[in-house]
Amino acid sequence: MSETTPTAAPERAAGLPAQSPPVDRAETAKSDAPARLSWWRGDGGEGARRNLGLLATLLVLVVIGILTRPDLYGNASWVWGNTLTILKLASVVGVVTVGMTFVIIGGGIDLSVGAIVALAGVWCTTVATQSYGAGGMIFSALTVGLAVGLVNGLLISYGRLVPFIATLAMMVAARGLAAEISDKQTQVSNDTFINGIASTNVLGIPLLVYILAAVVVAGWVLLNRTTFGRRTVAVGGNPEAARLAGINVRRHTLLLYGLSGLCCGIAAIMLTSQATSAQAAMANLYELDAIAAAIIGGTLLSGGRGTIVGSLLGVIIFSTITNLFAINGLSTEAQNMVKGGIIVAAVLVQQVQFGSLTQFLRRNRATSTT
Amino acid sequence: MTTQGRDLSRRRLLFGGAALSAGVVLAGCTSNEQKPTAAQTKAAATGGNSEPGKKVTIGFSAPAADHGWIAAITSNAKAQAGAYSDVELKSVEAGADAAAQRAALSTLLSQKPDVIVLLPHDGKELNAFGLEAMKAGIPVVNLDRAFPDARAYRLQIKGDNYGMGVAAATYIAEQLKAKGVSNPVIGEIPGIDSLELTQERSKGFADTLASYGLKVANRRPAEFTADSGQQAATGLFQALPKIDALWNHDDDQGIGVLAAVNQANRKEFFMVGGAGSKKAMEDIQADNTVLKATVTYSPSMASSAISLARLIGQNKGMSDLVELQVPKEIVLASETITKENASNYLKLGF
Numbered sequence: 001m002s003e004t005t006p007t008a009a010p011e012r013a014a015g016l017p018a019q020s021p022p023v024d025r026a027e028t029a030k031s032d033a034p035a036r037l038s039w040w041r042g043d044g045g046e047g048a049r050r051n052l053g054l055l056a057t058l059l060v061l062v063v064i065g066i067l068t069r070p071d072l073y074g075n076a077s078w079v080w081g082n083t084l085t086i087l088k089l090a091s092v093v094g095v096v097t098v099g100m101t102f103v104i105i106g107g108g109i110d111l112s113v114g115a116i117v118a119l120a121g122v123w124c125t126t127v128a129t130q131s132y133g134a135g136g137m138i139f140s141a142l143t144v145g146l147a148v149g150l151v152n153g154l155l156i157s158y159g160r161l162v163p164f165i166a167t168l169a170m171m172v173a174a175r176g177l178a179a180e181i182s183d184k185q186t187q188v189s190n191d192t193f194i195n196g197i198a199s200t201n202v203l204g205i206p207l208l209v210y211i212l213a214a215v216v217v218a219g220w221v222l223l224n225r226t227t228f229g230r231r232t233v234a235v236g237g238n239p240e241a242a243r244l245a246g247i248n249v250r251r252h253t254l255l256l257y258g259l260s261g262l263c264c265g266i267a268a269i270m271l272t273s274q275a276t277s278a279q280a281a282m283a284n285l286y287e288l289d290a291i292a293a294a295i296i297g298g299t300l301l302s303g304g305r306g307t308i309v310g311s312l313l314g315v316i317i318f319s320t321i322t323n324l325f326a327i328n329g330l331s332t333e334a335q336n337m338v339k340g341g342i343i344v345a346a347v348l349v350q351q352v353q354f355g356s357l358t359q360f361l362r363r364n365r366a367t368s369t370t
Numbered sequence: 371m372t373t374q375g376r377d378l379s380r381r382r383l384l385f386g387g388a389a390l391s392a393g394v395v396l397a398g399c400t401s402n403e404q405k406p407t408a409a410q411t412k413a414a415a416t417g418g419n420s421e422p423g424k425k426v427t428i429g430f431s432a433p434a435a436d437h438g439w440i441a442a443i444t445s446n447a448k449a450q451a452g453a454y455s456d457v458e459l460k461s462v463e464a465g466a467d468a469a470a471q472r473a474a475l476s477t478l479l480s481q482k483p484d485v486i487v488l489l490p491h492d493g494k495e496l497n498a499f500g501l502e503a504m505k506a507g508i509p510v511v512n513l514d515r516a517f518p519d520a521r522a523y524r525l526q527i528k529g530d531n532y533g534m535g536v537a538a539a540t541y542i543a544e545q546l547k548a549k550g551v552s553n554p555v556i557g558e559i560p561g562i563d564s565l566e567l568t569q570e571r572s573k574g575f576a577d578t579l580a581s582y583g584l585k586v587a588n589r590r591p592a593e594f595t596a597d598s599g600q601q602a603a604t605g606l607f608q609a610l611p612k613i614d615a616l617w618n619h620d621d622d623q624g625i626g627v628l629a630a631v632n633q634a635n636r637k638e639f640f641m642v643g644g645a646g647s648k649k650a651m652e653d654i655q656a657d658n659t660v661l662k663a664t665v666t667y668s669p670s671m672a673s674s675a676i677s678l679a680r681l682i683g684q685n686k687g688m689s690d691l692v693e694l695q696v697p698k699e700i701v702l703a704s705e706t707i708t709k710e711n712a713s714n715y716l717k718l719g720f
Contacts, residue, residue: 072611075611078611081608082608085604085608088604089601089604089605179434183441184434184437184438184440184441185438185441186438186595186596186622186625188625188649195629198629198633199632199633271597274597274600274601274626274629274630274633275595275596275597275599275600275625275626275629276596276625276626276628276629277596277625277626277629278596278597279595279596279622281437281593281594281595282595282596282597282598283597284593284595284598322601322605323605323608326588326590326605326606326608326609327605327608327609328609329587329588329589329609331563332563332590332591333563
């Protein structure tokens, strides 16, 4: 047993296994060798197992919906429309959450995402920007998002500010700038192309859902099938080991925040299109929605582990809860309490999930026999 | 350690460059100037009270706004003060909360203005300041958010939140009655639900609907922003496959509600707005959306507050009234704007 751990640790730190972010090192060491674990108990199966749990949660929510509003759920076309509405509702936060997942896996946090969405939205709807047409608006939203994200990254990687502080400062500053630019007014978008994004369906499915799908697929490939993704896991898991393995940790951190900012730029276009307008107070508390979705999706807040699919399911669970409360006419206060409860439950389940439980039992049995 | 030094200076150069270029980019593409609306002020031209009189210094404070309505309050106050040759306006930023506003106001108090016009963050929390100023002999005009203590203000001018609900419900009930709809489905999209003003509006709405034997089928609160309005409306449409009437409390969030209406392709109901923004009035006038009416809560009250503060400072009354002094309380009526009268109200839209 003591022969397997030393080789496993640096390998993990260097980020070579793409799919296998570490479980508790002590547990691996004390239980059987990783090679002997079946897929659902091993490292690789862990994400899949957690995602099955999230799907089960989703199923429970749908069943509650069916039981409480059988009249609505009896109508097939309503059910289809409602499913699309839930996905549409999830689309904007979903795109933000993909960026957030990368940042958190990379060992950071981005509290400024809501503010970046607002700033990019306001910037792309000023009278001056709108005069350049849809192309100019999209370009400016993406550029502003990317630029603000890179400033976050610079402050954190080269300025050595704690991510929490740097992005907290950016959250305040970016909203301030957005309020300044918009003169605290709601800026209406008069561009029919931009406004049309949210009302366009392709093959019966809203364009916003395609955008979400594209970002999720791109994020999944980037995290699981590229060097960039492996480096992200390595940097988040153990930055010192990653540095020793030859990864430029600072540059990588910079890029991660840039990526998050870019996702915010995309989200800003989607949200502006949905609301046909932008203002400094838009995307209020999206940072908390995105962080919460990533956490219940199984992303480790201390970095080094997480999945894009889990985060996506997290976002969809939250928007399903919102939908469930809306169709039952229940208050949003109760809804927020339930959301809070689900976050706590998700983290508790992560700690005492089935795989860990068996390992835990086996470990106890092992210690009692020796 | 020389490498450290070089490293630092390089870093500084990098940041300096970044900041500089950001500034240049900013200056280049954010011109979005808004002219103060001259329409919401009262021209100081003819006879009587409008004649230039004793010079009056008015201190003014309102919260920094992230919403069109409060932005309009400040710009109206400034524009109205500018319309008088005998008024000097000293405006102080109210900061982020009641404590910051209290600090700002105490510096204002030391400058000894003749009258103070104040939209507090919270009427209860700034009640003590009102008392202090009044004791120092400076009349206080409270704008919209009342002080609980009657000794804390000389004049109270505010909108009628309960009345807004009453006006919206009356319009909706009468319209439904005229159309002969039985068992109508009525939806409501309030603003931030924890605010007292939202609760008053909803109470006025529910009470009045009840007097017609109607009730709200579902209410989904938004946050006074367009994007939250869009989301709240989308949720409401899922819950209610058929709606007859909808009251949305705020025209700013109404931009998002109307967007959601288009996206969901729902045209079977009519909608009533709230506050009275220019865009809402134009939509009502054009009559090409589901928005058929809006009930006012006009920021023009800031202009009126400055006019009345000037009269108080000059020791004059309102010339149409018999009394020699300005009254103590003025509550604006919530008026219903429809296609028929929208042209009269357009100049009051913000």
